Amino acid sequence: MTSAPAAARLGEFWKALADPLRARREEPLPRRLVETAAAWSGARRATLYMREKDAWVQAACSDEQEGPALPDPIPTAATSAGAVFWVPLESEGEVHGHLGLEGVSPEDTEELALSVGFLLGALIAAHRLSRLVKEAEFEVKTRLLELESLYDLGLSLGGQLDLAALGDEVLYRSISLTDAGKGTLVLFDDGGKLLFERSLGGDLLPADRFASWRLPDGEAVINNAAATVPTAGERLSSCQKCLAVAISVLGRRLGVLAVADKESRDGSVLDFTATDARLLSLFANQAAAAIETARLHKEAIEKERIERELELAAAIQREILPRSLPEIAGVELAAANLPTRQVGGDYYDFFPLSNGRLGFLVADVSGKGVPAALLVSTVHAAVHLSIDEAKTIVELVERIDRHLRRYAATRKFLTLFFGIIEPESGALRYVSAGHNPALLVSASGTLERLDSTGVPVGMLPHASWREETRTMQPGDLLAVYTDGLTEAVDGSDEEFGLERLERGIAEGRALPAKRLCDEVLLKVADFARGMPQYDDQTLLLLRRT
Amino acid sequence: MSEACKITVERRDDVAIFWTDGYINNQGGEEIARQAYTQLEAGARALILNLEKTRIVNSIGISILIEVLEKVMDRKGTLAFCALTPTIDKTFRIMGLAQYAAIYPTLEEALKAAAPPGETAQRP
Numbered sequence: 128m129t130s131a132p133a134a135a136r137l138g139e140f141w142k143a144l145a146d147p148l149r150a151r152r153e154e155p156l157p158r159r160l161v162e163t164a165a166a167w168s169g170a171r172r173a174t175l176y177m178r179e180k181d182a183w184v185q186a187a188c189s190d191e192q193e194g195p196a197l198p199d200p201i202p203t204a205a206t207s208a209g210a211v212f213w214v215p216l217e218s219e220g221e222v223h224g225h226l227g228l229e230g231v232s233p234e235d236t237e238e239l240a241l242s243v244g245f246l247l248g249a250l251i252a253a254h255r256l257s258r259l260v261k262e263a264e265f266e267v268k269t270r271l272l273e274l275e276s277l278y279d280l281g282l283s284l285g286g287q288l289d290l291a292a293l294g295d296e297v298l299y300r301s302i303s304l305t306d307a308g309k310g311t312l313v314l315f316d317d318g319g320k321l322l323f324e325r326s327l328g329g330d331l332l333p334a335d336r337f338a339s340w341r342l343p344d345g346e347a348v349i350n351n352a353a354a355t356v357p358t359a360g361e362r363l364s365s366c367q368k369c370l371a372v373a374i375s376v377l378g379r380r381l382g383v384l385a386v387a388d389k390e391s392r393d394g395s396v397l398d399f400t401a402t403d404a405r406l407l408s409l410f411a412n413q414a415a416a417a418i419e420t421a422r423l424h425k426e427a428i429e430k431e432r433i434e435r436e437l438e439l440a441a442a443i444q445r446e447i448l449p450r451s452l453p454e455i456a457g458v459e460l461a462a463a464n465l466p467t468r469q470v471g472g473d474y475y476d477f478f479p480l481s482n483g484r485l486g487f488l489v490a491d492v493s494g495k496g497v498p499a500a501l502l503v504s505t506v507h508a509a510v511h512l513s514i515d516e517a518k519t520i521v522e523l524v525e526r527i528d529r530h531l532r533r534y535a536a537t538r539k540f541l542t543l544f545f546g547i548i549e550p551e552s553g554a555l556r557y558v559s560a561g562h563n564p565a566l567l568v569s570a571s572g573t574l575e576r577l578d579s580t581g582v583p584v585g586m587l588p589h590a591s592w593r594e595e596t597r598t599m600q601p602g603d604l605l606a607v608y609t610d611g612l613t614e615a616v617d618g619s620d621e622e623f624g625l626e627r628l629e630r631g632i633a634e635g636r637a638l639p640a641k642r643l644c645d646e647v648l649l650k651v652a653d654f655a656r657g658m659p660q661y662d663d664q665t666l667l668l669l670r671r672t
Numbered sequence: 673m674s675e676a677c678k679i680t681v682e683r684r685d686d687v688a689i690f691w692t693d694g695y696i697n698n699q700g701g702e703e704i705a706r707q708a709y710t711q712l713e714a715g716a717r718a719l720i721l722n723l724e725k726t727r728i729v730n731s732i733g734i735s736i737l738i739e740v741l742e743k744v745m746d747r748k749g750t751l752a753f754c755a756l757t758p759t760i761d762k763t764f765r766i767m768g769l770a771q772y773a774a775i776y777p778t779l780e781e782a783l784k785a786a787a788p789p790g791e792t793a794q795r796p
Contacts, residue, residue, distance in 0.1 A: 306730045310764045
């Protein structure tokens, strides 16, 4: 039972504590306690030790200096050690601190032990409890935040088709919820090509090095000992501790998510925990499905764009190619163009000229798709504009060349064969600008290759071309074609080749031109056995009758 | 968003506005706290943190912001946040920051709320 004077001293001490406890809340509690204890007890100096984890540490000293060390062994009851009177601060049978008072009167020591020990013990216990509750509350909220983040990420990723936005979301949440100081997310396509790379706090590794990491699918790997990812054998020089997970779908690697250097309040780098690993694994699994969806969506959009472009290119080509063959006395004509799925730039045309003559053209422009189709359109316009003004075929080719240089994009060129046949005399004049050799087959089966007489049009400045002449006898056949025929490939990547074409044309030389044209194209198709072809196939046949 | 968090402070009467740019982690939080305490010592009554350029906050950063909030409340001041991303907004609400600190969609609204009754905060 507490005696009356002791109770009075307790009351006095409590009153002395009231102001610092209520009004000076911005100051740390230990500091306020030692100052009050020193002032109230008349001590020259008061030092407070409090438990930090498993050790007693000096929490405050009234003169802000290094106070006296705790006696060894630590006293379990109020006791004097040299000039210091030590009071254990107890509450509910547990010692929460030790107060050392220097320069107090020996008569006061018993009452001091009672009043100071009891009140400060209770206050420190309450303070510790309050701190523990706050920490526990913070921990619970953090766990709740993790759950909410997983839920939100699922919702957010489900509707997110932009790969970059999705990657940012995954990376930022991963770094944030593991308290990492830095992180990197890299995503690859099926061929290992980098699709996305984002880092915060500096790159952990050059992106291409992540591709070779052998991580278990969807299971995060911790390395707290050194910044080496165990299964990857990769040492990271840019961080101390690392947590990494593979992002995979059905065993197919999409990328790697790695975070590093878990932060603490005191600035040190903490170990990643099993909870961190589980969280990152869950993120990676959620992200994998979303990233795959976004990637497929991106591919679908790209495919759709290419399809639209090809449709446009095909439409341009269809508009340019002649819808029917001209009927010219003394010649039999046939022509066909098989556009491939990629739509190359083949073009053929006929130009009825004065005196019963016929001009004809086969051209193959560089490139594919819309750019090639537009170039064909440019050539088509140039030929039709110049055909009446050009006095010779060479002049016509030069005009096309000039036109191409002026209006077409850079580094665009075409090969062409332009010929003029005079049916009455059989005179054939032609220019072959870098084109595949046209085949002139006599009625008896003799075959002559009409080789190129100059470089492709639009390729070189100051280029020149030579006009050649031949005489076609009745029954002679001229075949002009593009390399889509000779370079058609079968399943083993073997080309149809010039020899097969020559043989086919020579053997069928007596057939009607249209039928021969169909048969040659059929032979090429049979050879390719359904393999997709990447270049247009064009064949023009002209027989002098 | 930059790598390390950058803090820019502007004082308008007794309102201190903090523009953060980057990750509010230990380093970013400490810098906010340091500058916030400087402003409180210099008589700031209301602190507004504009997080327009911050997309990521971790729990260390949040615990430091809670310490700042406690200090501000001890001094009978106010702390407000504005221009938060939806993710940070939700984080602050779950972690309890929104219990004692107001959250506004824009800086203008935060300034309006911080202005003493009858006054409207104006840009200098």
